[in-house]
Amino acid sequence: MPWKTMDVREQRVRFVVAALRRERSLSSLCREFGISRPTGRLWVERYRAGGVEAIAERSRRPLHSPQQTAPEVEGRVIELRLRYPDWGARKLQVLLEQCGTRLPASTIHRILLRHQLVRPEDRHRPAPRRFERAAPNELWQMDFKGPKSWHQPIGPLSILDDHSRYVIALEAVGSTQAEPVRVRLEHAFQECGLPEAMLMDHGVPWWSWAGPQAATTGLALWLIKQGIRLCWSGIGHPQTQGKVERFHGALERALTRRGLRGHAPQQWLDRYRWEHNHLRPHEALGMQTPASRWRPSERRYDPNPPRWQYPEGAWVLKVDCQGKLEIADTKWRIGRALAGEWVQILPVEQRLQVYYCNTLIRELDPAIQRSTIVERWIPAQNPRP
Template sequence: MGLTPRGSLPPGRRGGVRTTLPAPLTSPTRTPAATIELIIELRGKLAADGLDAGPHTIAWHLSQHHDLTLAPATIWRHLRAAGLVEPTPSKRPRTSYIRFEADLPNQLWQTDFTHVRLADGTDTEVLTFLDDHSRFVLACTAHHRVRGTDVVTTFRAAISDNGVPAAVLSDNGMVFTTRLAGGRGGRNAFESELARLHIEQRNSRPNHPTTCGKVERVQQTLKRWLTGRPRAADLNELQTLLDTWREHYNTARPHSSLNRRTPAAAYAAKAKAHPVGGAGTHQRVRHDRIDDNGKLTLRIHGRLHHIGIGRTHARTPVIMLIADLDVRIVHAITGELLRDLTIDPTRDYQPQQRKQAGP
C-alpha cells in the first residue's frame, strides 16, 4: 500500500479521520407527500371550476382552508415536477406597469355588459357594476337585452346595498350615454339618474376599450367560470349562476393586485367616498317644426313626451329652449313665445293648459 504524501490527504479526511457526514435519510424541510398530493388536488379542482389555479392562489387556499403555510415558489416547483406547469419566458417586472386605481371604495365604479349563451343557443347579456378600488362586484344581472331601464334598475339596487359612488365609468354604449348621438334626445335614463344623484359621469374615449379594463377582465373571469358548468336553460338559471359566482369572486378568491386579499376584504378596509358636487343643469337648444296635429316630441330621461301646441301652429318652425324639465317653445321667425311648461315625467302627453271660463 502506497503512502499519501504529507499535506495531500484525500478529500474528506484529515489526519486519517473522515470530516464529511453522509447525507441524511430524511429532511425536516422537505414537503410531505400528503401536502404535495393536496397541492395537485387543489390545482385540478380550481382549474376544473374555471378559477385561477396559480401558485399564489393555491398558497392562499392552503393557508385559509388547510392551515398550511407554503411559499408560492415551492408550490410552483411541485407543480412543475408533476408536469402541470411549464416554465415561461421572463416577463416584464411589475414595477414597469402603470396601473390606475381609485384610492377609496366607491370613488369610482365601472360598468359594462357582455354576452352569454343559454343551453339552447339563445344570446343573453350580463350587466356588471364593479368597484374600481377593490374589484368588488357590486351587481351582476342577466337580461335578454340590456336596456336603459335595466341599467338604472341594477344601478339603484347596487346603490341600495353599497351606497352612492362619487363617479361612474363606462364605454359609450347608448344605454350609458348619448354623448356620441349628436346631441339628439338629451340625456338618457342613466345619465339623468347620475345627474339627479350628483354623480360624476366618465366615459372612455372611442376605440379605447382598455379604459374600462378592470370590468372587462372580471367579465372574462366570469365566462371562464361559466365554461366549467352546464349552460343555464333560461334567465332565472343564469341569474342563479351569476349570484353564486359573484359570492365566490367577492369572498373566496384572493386577488394578486390586492395583496392576496379578497375584493370584499379590500372593499371593507377603508371608508367609502361620496359624490362631491352637483352635476349642474342640463341645457340644450333644439330647432324643430310642429307636426300637422299641432304637437312636438321631446325625449327626456330616455322617455319620449308629446307636447301640445295647437293645430293653428301646424308646420310652424320653432326653437325649443330646454333646461332639464323646463321647456320654452319660441316661434323661430317671429320670436313669439308659443308655450312655456315644465315637463311632467309621468305623462307621455303634455296637454295644453286650458283657460277656465269666466263667471
C-alpha cells in the first residue's frame, strides 16, 4: 500500500515499530515514509511518552489567538447580520467598509459561525475535490440508514462500493443483531466476492463499547478472518462515510416523495437498488451509472477460512475463555469475542502490541498496567517477532 494512501495513525505506528525495533536505520525509514528526520524523531518520542494514542493526528488550531477580532468589531458584524439575516459575508463586508471597518470576508464568515448565525444550507457547499478509491472493491462502506421515512425502528442496511457508488446490498434487516447482518454479508460475498477493506462507524453490531469487550465483536473478527481490513469512521464525523450517507439522503427523498406504492418493503428496496445501479446517472461519475464502473471482486468467499498463520518464531498466545491473556503473571482483558483465539504479541520497547491475524487491536503497557483499545484498527505488514 502506498504511504500516501495510508491512514495517518497507521503510517506512524508502522514507522515507530520499525524504528524502535531497529529494523532499518532512521534515515532509510524516513526516506521510505516520505518524512524528515526531525519528524521521525518526534513520532518516536511521542510514542515513547504515550503509546499509540500519543501519535494520533493533532489539531493545528493555535492555543491562543492574539490577533482575534476585537469584541466591539464582532458586535458590529453580529448587529448587521441580525438586521440583514439573508446577507452573506461578502455583502456584510461592503456595508462594514462603508462604516469604516475593514475585515476580510473570511473573517466575517468565521464570526458568523462562532455565533451560530450561518444556516446549514449556507455551510454545506459542494466539496471542490472528491475522494474515491482507485478501483472497485478496494473499499466498501457499510451502515444502517436512520429510521426516518422508514416503517421500522431500524432503517435498511446499505453496503456501497467506494469507487463506483455501486450498491452491493440494500436490505430491510429490521435489526442490528450480528447474525442477520452476517447472513446478508455472506450473500453479498457469494454474489460479489470480497472487498479489500470495509469502512463502518462505531456502531453495533461491528463495534461494541461494552466495557472491556469494547471494539471487539464476533462480526468484526469474522470479517478479519476473511482477510478484510476493517476501517472506522471518525467518532462524531459521519462525513468520513460520505458516500453511503449521501446515498441514504437520496433514498430518504425517494421514500418521502414516492412512498412504497403498494410494494413490500424489500421488493421496493430491490427495485430502487436496481434503479440506482443501472439507471440513475451519477454526477460524481461524470453522469455514468454505478454499474458501468463496477465489477465483481476476484477474491472469493471461503465460509471456512484456514487458521491465520503468524510469522515463524512469533510470540503467539491463546486468549482464555474469559477473554483474557496471561503475560508474566498478569492477566489482561482483551475481549470475550476473542476467547479461544490466537493472537500475536509484538514487544515495542516497554509496551506490548496485540495483533489478531494481521490487525493491531490492543496496546499493553505493563509499567502502568494500562490496556489501550486501538479504536481505528491498524493492519500490519507481517509484524516481525
